[in-house]
Amino acid sequence: MLKKFILLLTGLVGSAIAQPPIPNFAPGSCGELARSGYFALPGAPTSISRTRVVPDNADQPEHCAVRGLIAPQIGFEMLLPISAWNGRYLQVGCGGYCGQELIPNGQARQALARGYAVAYTNGGHVSGGRGGNGAADAFWGEDPSLRTDFGWRSEHVMSAAAKAIIDSFYGRKPQRSYYQGCSNGGRQALQEAQRFPTDFDGVIAGSPAAIQAPLNGEYEVWNARANRSENGSPILTAAELPFLHRAVMEQCDAVDGLRDGQITDPRACHFQPEVLLCPSGANPEAKPGSCLTRAQLDVVNKLYGGPRDESGRLLYPGYQAFGSELGWLGWVVPFGGGAAPATTITSGIANGYLKFLAFETTPPADFTYLDWRFDAAGFDRLRPMGETYNATNPDLAPFSARGGKLILYAGWADPAIPPFGTVAYYQAVADAAGSFPAAQKFARLFMVPGMYHCSGGIGPDQFDLLTPLENWVERGMAPDMIIASQTAGKAASGGFSDPTAGGNSGKVIRTRPLYPYPQQARYRGHGDINDATNFEPVIVPGLIDGRIDWLGQDLFAAPGK
Template sequence: MRSASRLAVVLLTIGALLLPGDLPATASTALRPVRPVMDCADVTGLNLPGVTIRSATVTSAGAPSPYCAVEGVIAPADTIVMRLPVNGWTQRYLQTGCGGLCGTARINYTQAAACAPVADGTIASATTDMGHQGQNDGSWAAGNPQAQIDFAYRGVHETARVAKEVITRFYGRPPAYSYFSGCSDGGREALMEAQRYPDDFDGIVAGAPASNLVVQNTFHHAWNVLANRDAAGNYILLAGRLPLIHDAVMAACDRLDGLADGVLDDPRRCRFDPYSLVCDDPATCLTRAEAAVVRRLHDGAVTSRGVRLEQEISHEWGSELDWTLFVPAAQGQVTFSENIALSFLRYLAYFNVADPDYQLTDLEFTEESFWRTVQTSKYLSATDPDLSRFRRSGGKLILWHGWSDQHISPQATLNYYEALGTPSYARLFLFPGLAHCSGGLGPDTFDIMTPMLNWVEKGTAPTSVVATKGARSRPVYPYPAVARYDGTGSTDDAANFVPVIPRTSPKVNYDWLGAGLYTHGYQTTCQPVNGKLLCAPSHPIPHP
């Protein structure tokens, strides 16, 4: 009886220290799990101006523990979906981004699945379709300026605002920490948040960001196609030749980092000459025309006078096996690059213009055409390096990119990082052999969220991220450090590598025609007016 009374006193003491809805803290988290203060089904009755909650049901689909699955619409057309843990929420909110041109609302924990609150289902999360349906067909933008604004920047911000309000009502308190993680267009969304809405998130993870969206989806992808066509419109280089090119690249450059491991830790050091493969044996060599295509694809879009229309390297050496994104297997095939470029050029590249008959050959690779095209960067792209408000709010930023990204050049992310001035609140991780967001020859599975949580909540800046592929693991260190084998043990074990900052960095020229896009002051805010997109202020994009 005395023991029971003592236990009761202990339980009462613990209860006095907890706020209503609290559960005892677990060893895996410093934040106390919190129970909901309302039933899941009652979320549909929340009075949120401009928001319609269509459904709220308890499920465990695709998750380790039950959650309240919420779906609704933020006026006029932003779909929002949420997962709210019902058996204990650890007071964190994670919003995830979408890819391509968006159009679907599906929570995607890109490179975050191993993070403890995600893995155990104790994190609240949400995402949006960015105000339209139809993922990579840009026709949704025709005559719909509000959808264009929502896709550009409003959808993510409004989702963050509404999701936090729903969380506050559901649990009786707001999130202690809020995070955003996305890759590809999700990476652009991440940077747009840091630039335009610096108070929305404490920590932002931007993977392979499509930050320079307009240049990427016009000149970059159109060049991928047109640089590989002859005068008759036939492809010069076909995918069957890519293994030959890749093998030659690796033979020339794989050992530059001191280890023949099938990936290049910094492809910029590789000085491969595709013309070295030219000879008369079609089984083992390239034609001179094919070698010229390889050079053009690597170097990127230029005018007829050689003026660069994107950063100096469009596709890094070592990524050749994934060039099937834009190099077809046979004549007559349509590649991803052609589809994405046409979708964008027809409906999004120019203010208030919808031209479903536009062809890639209509795009002129000239300086005048470049400046006419990139005007929509003012609201669509996320390359403003002024993150002073984000820094003052205490925000942390992790950028990451695969060196073998076949879709978005890592040079665009390097260009942005250098424009930031390598600040203390940001880190950049470059993964050898990693293709676009995942895949490739190098280790491509890693937990990028746990380092961010530790940085925001404990003040411990990330010093490495370990990536794996099967039994192979490799550390990746904040740029400019690279991983070097220490000479002992297996080269497949991350424990046997140390960080090294190279004495000299490869020279890459960021003095290209669009360099002014990586400056502050050109971004605009837009409104739908009489069915048209009207953006202000109309500051010009700085250019030579």
């Protein structure tokens, strides 16, 4: 029944895009747009609940803020510049399991300031934020239609509705349409490029939760369980993370030829955590963070090793990267001390997925992520619903054929979504295209040393990808280098402060170039190591192949192949 429902929706939405009826009224009138009220788009009936004029200020132009609903319950907001529209449309993805209050994020605000018409959705549902989970709340997932909307439909029908509303408001359709998202928004971005190649001219997918069923049903569950003692308290605490991180950096920072406080590519690091085991007779409780107990070391090895079945096979193409340790706080290691229970972002995401999203029939009410078995049978149980959520098709030929361009990016120190999975997916895209040069004609991946999940971390994490995407789509100028910057005063992530800030908070203290994978930046050997001009692109022979041997390798095969 679910597959029939999805096919029906696909057909309806396809007709929606082919022939959207457009209300006629004076362009640019917020009030008239509100009075139009309803767009009878086949397969995506859209109503406008309210509009309001937002005056210009230092950060944004005067614009019409539009609230509305696409059936059955896809809430959305659009921001339409009244006199400063640049003719472009940007749709922005949502994070976690979505469902939160419609508030423009940084990507939406920045695009609006540049004159873009902007839209974003709640992913097709309203989240209750049960138990303080916020975007990790998946209670709504017991409704099959809402799963489909979250999986892929919400962003597709938003594209159709937004273009109809833009046409009504301005009297013309957008000249170019773009999509930008990170985390779950990155997954949504890839769904658009893979399933609906004509929706957008250019797509930016950051730290994508693309391999979602294994990510949330195996990897997040593994991490949450790894650091949980029998009574629910954390085994590894915040006190050990700086100590562990220093040890990793001491061994691996200079592997790339430059000691600069970050790791260019953690795959070149071969750290052995066993050297941190407390010596016999030591009392780590007297001096937390001076060594690791056997139990703590076991946790660390599980996190670095990744989720595995009874035969040792990886259940997800990734694991915690060397250099990501400070970022574990909040994700894998709870804030505060060692009191039970060990509630983290990871445990919330894991529990929500297995209880409400993972299976066509939800488990009994008392089932939790603690009941999950890490085996091949369990992995296969995640496959059917994974067809709704996963964005793993590497064959982007239809997207490329109509001129579409894709920019992928991820942080090498991401503690939430391992960077290795993103690299493995891009490797599959290159394999499907025939080679890296062939793939780079329409898709480029930029890996960011030291960056955590979407932003933050111990290295440069601030960069503009929308301008390079515009130049690629509209002028044929493929991005050969992106400049990333780091400012003093930003948190190193996970609540740890930046010791380099001093009185220079907000000042740019480092710039670095990001090159298309498999290239990486290497110091030329002279000049300021904090200046991007003193680096050049190189390819390290042993760090080209992004393939990972894991149980779901077939998910990277194009449908029908």
